[in-house]
Amino acid sequence: MSVMTPTEFLGAVPIDGYGPGFFRVGGKVHRGAILVTPDGVQPWGGLDDPVPLLALKGSVDVLFIGMGSDVAFPPRELTAALEEAGVMPEPMSSASAARSYNVTLSEGRRVACALLPL
Structure with a gap:
């Protein structure tokens, strides 16, 4: 299991850790x-x-998409629909997405994270 390092999140909910499933x-x-x-x-x-x-749409600017254990790309249709809605999709491994979400969240930016299990 991986545990994330605490930081200031201004009342938002951070991702504390992750593991298999x-x-x-x-x-x-x-x-x-x-x-x-x-x-x-x-x-x-x-x-x-x-x-x-x-x-x-309208509530976040960046959506980190955790694709599981490995880096992969979401379906093109999903990426295109998100971009059209003004939400920038950033696919990466789920571990990287969780860490990136916490860092970006701590900066006070409008961000969300969709995670597939490891």
Whole structure:
């Protein structure tokens, strides 16, 4: 299990840690794919579930997409729809996405993180 280093998040919910099949956000363990925003965490249906990601329109500028253990690219249709909605998708491994989310969140930026399990 990996544990994230605490920092100042101005009331937002950070990703505390992750491991095989789970993420710990705000001190609570969540299994499976999740969507993390400064307001909290919710289950996410994965790459075939674009609705909650597109609902971020106007509330975030960057969406880190954790693709699991390895770096991969989401479907082109999803990337195009997010860009059209004004949400910049940044695909990377889930571990990198969790760390990038916390750093960007600590900077006070409008960010969210969609994570597939490791």
